[in-house]
Amino acid sequence: MTTCPYCGHDNEAHTCVGPIPAVPHDGDYSLCIACGFWGIFEGGSIRRPDRIELVGILRNPECMRVMDVWVEVMKLQRLTEAWN
Ligand SMILES: [Zn+2]
Numbered sequence: 001m002t003t004c005p006y007c008g009h010d011n012e013a014h015t016c017v018g019p020i021p022a023v024p025h026d027g028d029y030s031l032c033i034a035c036g037f038w039g040i041f042e043g044g045s046i047r048r049p050d051r052i053e054l055v056g057i058l059r060n061p062e063c064m065r066v067m068d069v070w071v072e073v074m075k076l077q078r079l080t081e082a083w084n
Helices: 051-058 061-083
Strands: 029-031 038-042 045-047
Touching: 029 061, 038 051, 051 061
Parallel strands: none
Antiparallel strands: 029 038, 038 045
């Protein structure tokens, strides 16, 4: 489990983009499912990226696709909440 350095959400599980299940390593990127901010795995926890790392994340096409999916999931969640 890791805690988001932005919103404090405890993320109990992690997954990766790709066909093979992976264990996160130091330096891997992490998107918080609760707030949508990017973090960096380090020493078993998540820290905020520095400016250079953030630019790398924002220029990474896979990260941008993950962000797009996260936004769509949040839209569906809001619609579902509105109907209930
Ligand atoms: Zn968060």
